[in-house]
Amino acid sequence: MKTILKHSIRYYSIKLLSNNKISSNLYLLMFKTLDKPVTEPKPPQFIMLWVPGYEAIPMSVAGFNGENNTLSILVKPVGPTTKYLASMSCGSYLGMYGFLGREYIPPGNKFLFIAGGSGLAPILYYLKYLGCTPHKCHVLFGCWRRGEIGDAPRLISKLGGKPYTACLGECDYQGTILDAYTRINLEGYDAVIVSGPPEMIKNMLDKVNNTVNHYFILEETIKCGIGLCGKCSLGKLDKLLCIDGPLFNYEDTVRVYS
């Protein structure tokens, strides 16, 4: 197992700089860390974000800039904490600790990213981190309705990725993300990285075309985020999401859902 280096995980006070609604249910929030982070996050690492008065919740790093100490997250409001978060105004102070989880940088030159809903968050950071170009990084982004897609394609393009959308309305592919996936010719991709809600991942597993390496960014309830409480242990897999994940390979993912 990877040794987590002493002192690399820290608590930071952060200040909300901007909060933009980018689709009917996705908000892009940018924070400033009030001290310079001692380490730079790497995809698909996450943070425990403390929303004062509410809870601390796991959020993927969706963007980071070490020069001006800004950190972005992509939030889908689902419950009290995320709803309040999405409503917060600029200038608010919050806390966070991180960076948590294990990095995974796929080797190769051409990648397919498959993102469902807020699963787009870590993918955005991959695009930035890998220095993507439309040739190098293709992103299949899927939701139920067109409104949930919103501005995401532009965001993906801005970060160098080539967006391809799937929804039940006016999207590049009209249908579910899974159907869209099965129509993609995987030849030429060095890796496929999938990020989305558990049901999406579960359903995808038996459609996977194993000629290309597939990786899955999973979710599990996180309490400590640092490998002590055991809350995030993954079914039959003797691993912890918070320190061994959140990304797992195909075999591990199959074991989680078996």
Next chain:
Amino acid sequence: MKTILKHSIRYYSIKLLSNNKISSNLYLLMFKTLDKPVTEPKPPQFIMLWVPGYEAIPMSVAGFNGENNTLSILVKPVGPTTKYLASMSCGSYLGMYGFLGREYIPPGNKFLFIAGGSGLAPILYYLKYLGCTPHKCHVLFGCWRRGEIGDAPRLISKLGGKPYTACLGECDYQGTILDAYTRINLEGYDAVIVSGPPEMIKNMLDKVNNTVNHYFILEETIKCGIGLCGKCSLGKLDKLLCIDGPLFNYEDTVRVYS
């Protein structure tokens, strides 16, 4: 005042590797630090050396090699701790913390060092640290008797310095170190660094030829070594030997002895 950097002062376990009597009353001890020092000492810094069963005493760094983690000191047995120390055999474990005090590296190309007795210790480290040559570094080493000079000149030569001895017997100059000093033409030296017992320094002060900058390495009882207990405060000078010294310029030294 200089900011002592966090974490730069550490406790180290050390092991005695060699103990050589180099004169009738000087012992050169070499230790291995059992962890790699986080900082390299600079002359004329010192350590608090813990002699288990006895006391912790201040000792100047007389040599240091960061590649094999060895540290040397030059000991003059005067009381119980130093006497026991001089009698210790190889393989013994001791402790130390450091590096203490402020470094001072004189600018220039030609230096005169004046060392009385165990005052030679920091001078040895200067020779090493400055990468001395016989042209660059002249060392006037003085004691009462020839026997106290012992092998010191060879040690000085080995470190690149040009030795010149003063004692009441068969030395380069037959007389006291102070008399020898007054006969030296100081022209061409960029700095004179003096290290020796308080009486020597006190007596020297009114003989100083101020055309060249003189610096004095002083001694005072040290208890904490880190600027908290106040034990090492220096007479009328509002400074602490352990963090502002041990080296002081002429004006400060005059105030100490006024």
Next chain:
Amino acid sequence: MDLTTSVTGIVFKHPVMNASGILAASINGVRILAKTGVAGIVTKTLTLEPREGYLPPITIPLDYGLLNAVGLANPGIDAVNVLVEEIHRYGLPAIVSIGGRDPGEFQVLAEKALDAKPEALELNLSCPHTPGFGVDAAATDKALKHIALNVSSISSIPVWGKLGFSRRIVRESEILLSNGVDAVVLINTLPGMFIDVYVGKPVLTHGYGGLSGPAIHPVAVYSVYKVYEELGAEIIGVGGVVDWKTCVELLLAGAKAVQIGTGFYMVGYDIVHNILDGVKKYMEEKGFSRISDIIGYAHRK
């Protein structure tokens, strides 16, 4: 080199186990711990009923340790059988940590735990941040004595009592030991608080929590040394063990074994192997051949 150590008659293959609260609240957690190479597994403190614990944030990383207020989240004492069974599957001694709100609860918990046939019971008398439990349940000498008697009188296996630091740690240890407890586990976390200065509020949901890790190590060494010196007791040392040196310090101070909590986070799950490698090199350097040579060594004149 002989790393085995016997604590209250239980033989451990080496002196390093986990501290209560680390993973062993589920079968999965036990499995992950077993793979780290620990010589025994201490369960999460089990209470009569399952507990959800506090909402996150329940931990705050500090430069020199950790603050936590988990709130004794645990599956309840009824999970004890599956936990002990799983620990035994790996051939390891199982120590069941129990936490009651009063001597009566401790007795009920002990009874249930004993049914699962663990190797020892550990009484959590010292959790500092869960009202009603830990330090609250053991707040007076009388309560301490009562809990010790209630459990030891029915226990066929060794009983360990886990205390936090206090100025009365020797006295509290003495009360436990003279009322049937076989060993003391020293120390639990110290109460601590972290305030986010910009938000202007304590960050932990519970407000304050327990301080662990390197920050409390010198206090743990002191506590072990003092209790060993005064009472010559069997002691399990815990607090800030993050490498072989901090482990050896506790052994020299008098601990027969050590437990690790925060170290698993600060160093990672290879910490146990790291420590054992270091301990072996140390014993070689110093010419010790048995761990038992080290235990209490700092007390020799």
Next chain:
Amino acid sequence: MDLTTSVTGIVFKHPVMNASGILAASINGVRILAKTGVAGIVTKTLTLEPREGYLPPITIPLDYGLLNAVGLANPGIDAVNVLVEEIHRYGLPAIVSIGGRDPGEFQVLAEKALDAKPEALELNLSCPHTPGFGVDAAATDKALKHIALNVSSISSIPVWGKLGFSRRIVRESEILLSNGVDAVVLINTLPGMFIDVYVGKPVLTHGYGGLSGPAIHPVAVYSVYKVYEELGAEIIGVGGVVDWKTCVELLLAGAKAVQIGTGFYMVGYDIVHNILDGVKKYMEEKGFSRISDIIGYAHRK
């Protein structure tokens, strides 16, 4: 921006002073301290007779703080006049720390100290490593009360009582405050020990000592917060203040001023200016205009 703070009626130009034990045992020490910009000077704890203290090593640097067992080395209470005089020469409030072995000694010490006309007395009820003094002298509630009464009954100036961390810190504070003590100083060092594993012995000459610095900061914040919450007392916070954030944390928790010990070593003698610069920037960022706006701010609902 108004940095002044009033503690038990004494106005300090800003909330940062030294902790007892740091330099102010001699005129020279006072001078050096005054130059650092502290808002007031607390003397080294003075005892009836001069004390040499322990032989070195009396301090051990740790990564996250310091262990010390100085052994209350001090020039004795008869030096109080010159010390206070020197402190007043810099226009600073003088707080005289006194340490007796029993309530009677505390009274004698207070009488002598009062003659020197300082601004306040600080009772050292908490040195953990000098047998007979500190925690030993104040070991029982009765002794605590007796000391408090003996001193407060004769004192015309504010009396501060300095406590160490214990699970009874609220109760102990209450005893002091209800017996004439005007403010509590929280916290003193925690007992701690460091063993050199190769030498195989505790390094401090006294064996154990007091742990200070960042390691104990969360415990100090907890202590201040708790005592403020329960008693609404006037509090001087101390423990692990090394930068503006650790200073502000204690103020938010309820301290009206802070004291610095280990920070002088870990950061250097410019620490006071560093902290004040940071505090000002913080107040600007948050829109506070007076230090008093910050004090206890973490308690608002």
